[in-house]
Amino acid sequence: MAGEKDDIIAHLEELAHLTMLDEGNPQSFRVRAYENAVHGLAAHGDEIARMSKAQLVAIDGVGKSTADKIRELLDTGKIAKLEALRAKFPPSVVELSRLPGMGPKTLARLRVELDVESIADLRRAIAGKEIRALKGFGAKTEEKLAHAIERLGLTGKDRRAPIADALPIARRIVAALSELPQAERVQYCGSLRRFRETIGDIDIVVAATEPAPIMAAFVALPVVTEVLASGPTKTSVITHDGIQIDLRVVAPESFGAAVMYFTGSKAHNIKLRQRAIDRGWTLNEYALAHADSEEVIVSDTEEAIYAALDLAWIPPPMREDTGEVERAAEGTLPALPTLDGLRGDLHVHTTLSGDGRSPIEDIVAAAHERGYRYLAITDHGEDLAINGVSRAQLSAQKQELQALSERYPAMTLLHGCELNIGPDGGLDYDLDFRLGLDWCVAAVHSHFDLDPATQTKRIIKAMHDPAVHVIGHLSGRQIGRRPGIELDIDAVLEAAAETGTAIEINSALARLDASAEVLRRAHDLGVLFLIDTDAHHVSELDRMQWGVQQAARGWVPAERVLNTWTKKKFLSWVRARRAR
DNA sequence: GCCGTTTTCGGCCCGACTGTTTTCAGTCG
Secondary structure (H helix, E strand, O other): OOOOHHHHHHHHHHHHHHHHHOOOOOOOOOHHHHHHHHHHHHOOOOOHHHHHHHHOOOOOOHHHHHHHHHHHHHHHHOOOOHHHHHOOOOHHHHHHHHOOOOOHOOOOOOOOHHOOOOHHHHHHHHOOOOOOHOOOOOOOEEEEEHHHHOOOOOOOOOOEHHHHHHHHHHHHHHHHHHOOOOOOOEEEEEEHHHOOOEEOOOEEEEEEEOHHHHHHHHHOOEEEEEEEEEEEEEEOOOOOOOOEEEEEEEEHHHHHHHHHHHHHHHEEEEHHHHHHHHHOEOOOOOOOEEEEOOEEEEEEOOOHHHHHHHOOOHHHHOOOOOOOOHHHHHOOOOOOOOOOOOOEEEEOOOOOOOOOOOHHHHHHHHHEEEEEEEEEEEEEEEOOOOOOOOHHHHHHHHHHHHHHHHHOOOEEEEEEEEEEEEOOOOOOOOOOHOOOOOOOEOOOOOOOOOHHHHHHHHHHHHOOOOOOOOOOOOOEEOOOEEOOOOOHHHHHHHHHHHOOEEEEOOOOOOOOOOOOHHHHHHHHHOEEEEOOOEEEOOOHHHHHHHHHHHHHHHHOOHHEHHHHHOOOHHHHHHHHHHHO
């Protein structure tokens, strides 16, 4: 059953947090050990719930003690040490610990000296000006905590923004800062550059010899509502929608090291720094340098630093320490798809769909401008009540598309449809009509809350339909807004491999479906993929770049992505599917 | 608590900013 791994990880994360509070030190080695164990476990699937102690200890970062705790959880449903810590740190205290600025030391002193055990207690202490009276505390600290309570829920330590919200903000800020004459280079980094689904805060690195004007322009941006901290090299602000942005300004010669450092992930960086240490060097946000003489080896570009560490350059979406450093050392990183290497878009809507906003001739012209060699028009099937298209409308569209084919002879235009997968796996129209279409995407648009067995069955049934080429947005999720359907993902992916049905990598930032985790598993099973935009407007054809990032996060090699194939090879695959 | 081709003990990434301090502790990433 899905979720056992998540349950184990949630317990270990809680253990790490409470241990941090207990030991009063965020750098506690025990806390880091728990975090490392979580990281090691995350690379595995639910099989960890069936592992023996010896098998668990073999996992990177998991030792004897943590393995015992995992077995204890699986066998008894509890971890004694965690139960003891929960008694010591009740939920109201844990809530306090989530306030920005409330570290373990501050929390412990407030509890002991002022009996603060909850947010309500803290409010009282602040109202009574009790905190500023403590030794080592002052009015500023008291005001900061008061402010943190006000913002509770808006900017807490755990709040994460969907990438669809964070990325446009980051791009606008990068564009604004790039216009400053002092800014030589500007790059967003962090989890956004690694293309995670949700973003804790936005990290931006600027190369400039003169930081002051950059900082001044940054805090003056209209999107900024509050300045949390501002020094000569680092400024942190909050935007009006509660997203924190950290700006770092570094000397131009340090830009590569800084971008690398702030892109992370933390685990990836630690592995790189270890590699540097092994060679008698140090790696920080300024340079790769000799440890003793501090003489700089390289610092200006990421590529040069990876090369100096005997590593191939690693694409940011892969930098999660899930084996990419080892593969880069061996020179066996997968050759990922590139934006330039994509030869067609196979999931695109026109105004014929109720929700489409660009006419077919504009879409075709825009695809031609991008140099595509093939394009599939895939408006919604008739079962989608509001946006669907009748047989007569589809037939008329076919004529229109044929006329357009003559205007763009170098580009093959496929007349297709985005079919709805019904709750029982049924599809729009009838089989003969479907087979009359050149190309069929099948996707879920309704009935998101069926049980996993039914969902799995409905997807697999659609995969067996002779007309279907690809399953669109596999889970139907919208990141941060709607969870996807629950599936027995291994069964679905095995069926995809068996039937030769492609799995879509949907480039819409709100979807990015299938998820990176699913893509990686799918690849291991031999599944084929397509990177599509699901565009409803010509401007959305530009989303393809995000699908490329998502493919990288899923370690999907280019040769497995159908729309990297030449027209001849791709079209013969399209036809072969119909002949099966 | 974890780990090992210098090690089974003694290390474990490290710098920026703030607030309260006269040199540093706490927090954060």
